[in-house]
Amino acid sequence: MSGHTVKQVAKLSDVSVRTLHHYDEIGLLKPASVGANGYRYYGREELLRLQQILFHRELGFSLEEIGRTLDAKGFDKVAALKAHRRKLEAETRRYRQLMRTIDETLATLEGEAKMADKAMYRGFDLEKQAGYEKELVEKHGATMQKHIDDAKAGMAGWRQSDFDAMQAEADAIEAGMAKALVDGLPADSAAVTALMRRQHAWIGKSWNKPAPAVAFTGLGQMYVDDPRFRERYDGRQAGLAEYIAAAMKSFAERELS
Amino acid sequence: MSGHTVKQVAKLSDVSVRTLHHYDEIGLLKPASVGANGYRYYGREELLRLQQILFHRELGFSLEEIGRTLDAKGFDKVAALKAHRRKLEAETRRYRQLMRTIDETLATLEGEAKMADKAMYRGFDLEKQAGYEKELVEKHGATMQKHIDDAKAGMAGWRQSDFDAMQAEADAIEAGMAKALVDGLPADSAAVTALMRRQHAWIGKSWNKPAPAVAFTGLGQMYVDDPRFRERYDGRQAGLAEYIAAAMKSFAERELS
DNA sequence: TATCAGGGCTCACGGGGCGTGAGGGTCAAG
DNA sequence: CTTGACCCTCACGCCCCGTGAGCCCTGATA
Numbered sequence: 340m341s342g343h344t345v346k347q348v349a350k351l352s353d354v355s356v357r358t359l360h361h362y363d364e365i366g367l368l369k370p371a372s373v374g375a376n377g378y379r380y381y382g383r384e385e386l387l388r389l390q391q392i393l394f395h396r397e398l399g400f401s402l403e404e405i406g407r408t409l410d411a412k413g414f415d416k417v418a419a420l421k422a423h424r425r426k427l428e429a430e431t432r433r434y435r436q437l438m439r440t441i442d443e444t445l446a447t448l449e450g451e452a453k454m455a456d457k458a459m460y461r462g463f464d465l466e467k468q469a470g471y472e473k474e475l476v477e478k479h480g481a482t483m484q485k486h487i488d489d490a491k492a493g494m495a496g497w498r499q500s501d502f503d504a505m506q507a508e509a510d511a512i513e514a515g516m517a518k519a520l521v522d523g524l525p526a527d528s529a530a531v532t533a534l535m536r537r538q539h540a541w542i543g544k545s546w547n548k549p550a551p552a553v554a555f556t557g558l559g560q561m562y563v564d565d566p567r568f569r570e571r572y573d574g575r576q577a578g579l580a581e582y583i584a585a586a587m588k589s590f591a592e593r594e595l596s
Numbered sequence: 597m598s599g600h601t602v603k604q605v606a607k608l609s610d611v612s613v614r615t616l617h618h619y620d621e622i623g624l625l626k627p628a629s630v631g632a633n634g635y636r637y638y639g640r641e642e643l644l645r646l647q648q649i650l651f652h653r654e655l656g657f658s659l660e661e662i663g664r665t666l667d668a669k670g671f672d673k674v675a676a677l678k679a680h681r682r683k684l685e686a687e688t689r690r691y692r693q694l695m696r697t698i699d700e701t702l703a704t705l706e707g708e709a710k711m712a713d714k715a716m717y718r719g720f721d722l723e724k725q726a727g728y729e730k731e732l733v734e735k736h737g738a739t740m741q742k743h744i745d746d747a748k749a750g751m752a753g754w755r756q757s758d759f760d761a762m763q764a765e766a767d768a769i770e771a772g773m774a775k776a777l778v779d780g781l782p783a784d785s786a787a788v789t790a791l792m793r794r795q796h797a798w799i800g801k802s803w804n805k806p807a808p809a810v811a812f813t814g815l816g817q818m819y820v821d822d823p824r825f826r827e828r829y830d831g832r833q834a835g836l837a838e839y840i841a842a843a844m845k846s847f848a849e850r851e852l853s
Numbered sequence: 854t855a856t857c858a859g860g861g862c863t864c865a866c867g868g869g870g871c872g873t874g875a876g877g878g879t880c881a882a883g
Numbered sequence: 884c885t886t887g888a889c890c891c892t893c894a895c896g897c898c899c900c901g902t903g904a905g906c907c908c909t910g911a912t913a
Contacts, residue, residue, distance in 0.1 A: 344860080344861075345860095345861075345862095346859095346860065346861085355900075355901080356861090357899095357900060357901065357902080358899085358900065358901095360862090360863090360900090361899070361900055365899095374861095376861075376862085376907080376908060376909090377861075377862055377863085377907090377908095378860095378861060378862080378908085379861085379862095397694065397697075398694055398697070398698065399694070401898075401899095402898080402899075403898090416705060417702060417705055417706075420698050420701060420702055420705075421702070423698065424695055424698045424699075427691045427694055427695050427698075428695070430691060431688055431691050431692070434684045434687060434688050434691075435688070437654065437655055437656070437684055438681055438684050438685070440654075440655070441655065441677050441680065441681045441684075442681075444677060445674060445677055445678070448674055448677075449674075601889075601890075602889085602890075602891095603888095603889065603890085612871080612872080613889095613890090614870095614871060614872065614873085615870080615871065617871095617891090617892090618870065618871060622870095631890095633878080633879060633880090633890075633891080634878090634879095634890075634891050634892085635879085635889090635890060635891080636890085636891090658869075658870095659869080659870075660869090
């Protein structure tokens with residue numbers, strides 16, 4: 340007699356009870372009758388209206404629009420639907436544009452990965468310093484060669500963002516070293532050792548594995564030998580290249596062997 | 597020195613001042629510095645970050661996601677973009693489905709316009725009662741023919757929903773007439789006259805113009821003559837067809853001439 | 854008949870991304 | 884010193900409910 344309760348309607352139509360309450364509150368879907376106990380009872384007509392509501396909601400209409408559409412006798416459904424169709428078309432075009440933008444961005448990012456190689460020349464290009472690599476290898480042998488290869492392999496997958504992050508950390512370490520040098524701290528002081536720990540971790544990250552003592556020392560030596568590294572460090576602070584190299588050597592001997 | 601104010605940034609980037617306040621509130625974009633007066637000042641770096649934010653916002657990321665993307669050093673932009681691309685694809689597919697649904701609905705609605713003709717056979721089909729029309733025309737002449745044509749033209753544009761609304765009103769009137777008949781009210785009583793006013797208005801709506809006395813009376817007579825109408829009315833209440841016809845005739849004579 | 858599960862009800866807050874005042878300080882130009 | 888254009892901080896509103904909290908109803912069972 341008195342129709343379906345909220346829960347039953349909820350199950351039938353796959354909406355939440357709260358939603359039915361809400362639709363009642365805003366006058367979008369009122370129950371056919373309300374019992375003396377306050378219970379809402381819905382009839383066949385309300386179920387049909389709910390179907391209409393859900394259909395329009397699917398189409399992206401606001402609840403207020405839906406209310407107007409369903410209530411206004413003279414409302415032109417056809418025009419409303421056509422207008423909505425146009426909205427959807429516009430959205431689709433917009434999405435296509437966004438996808439194109441994303442594709443371009445992805446292409447750029449992948450381009451960056453290669454660009455990073457060139458950007459790395461800002462002081463960290465391992466690719467283009469075959470000569471100095473050779474020196475290192477000559478001094479330290481095949482093991483060193485392997486370390487260098489590993490480093491190159493690890494960095495090949497980098498993107499600009501990775502590189503930037505690395506640079507930031509490297510800058511911080513270098514700044515600390517410069518200060519230590521200016522402050523006259525010995526290369527095996529506690530402060531410098533802490534920096535070396537970061538340096539070692541940083542190289543470990545860029546190589547994708549911790550650098551063994553020999554490689555760490557070798558890299559330090561390279562900072563002195565390679566004019567590009569030398570320029571980088573000494574340009575920041577006179578004597579910095581030598582200082583760092585000494586600190587790395589000391590650290591390697593004390594903590595990596 | 598102290599950079600751009602909110603308004604300047606707003607103009608430069610085409611966002612609202614409130615938006616900048618909001619981004620500051622949620623920590624998404626903090627000004628480079630804040631003056632002693634509380635003014636926000638943005639620098640070049642903040643402008644660049646804002647561009648990034650707007651770009652990602654365009655792509656539909658939530659502000660929280662954008663914050664994470666921009667802040668997390670190790671965040672994988674490529675993966676995020678690809679994931680988002682997939683979301684867009686899914687949305688596009690969904691929209692296509694919705695458009696198909698709309699098209700089907702539109703087709704159905706247009707079909708309904710024709711269906712209404714058939715549905716009208718439920719008692720109001722003027723198309724299929726040429727014989728009774730002829731009778732009416734014979735009795736009342738060319739003017740009646742014109743009324744009938746007008747009615748058919750008016751109803752041709754109807755859709756199911758219009759028709760249902762009409763039916764509801766007609767039902768209400770018929771119920772009132774049935775009650776008046778049972779109660780023994782005369783066909784020219786005040787209550788019946790009120791119902792006749794509604795009846796006249798209703799016919800006016802369905803014809804798209806008020807029915808003149810002769811047409812109104814003629815229609816009433818048709819309720820008696822046409823077995824389909826007769827069945828409809830007498831099925832509801834014995835003698836109803838005659839009663840309505842009498843009421844319509846009386847009303848037409850008293851109020852329409 | 855008392856109990857208990859499984860309903861039902863009414864508040865009322867939250868959340869996302871700001872729009873939009875209200876109410877009041879600040880700055881540069883005239 | 885005034886004006887007018889900016890700046891600030893609350894704080895509510897919108898849209899569509901989700902998610903409790905706290906309390907009442909109902910029908911079946913022990």
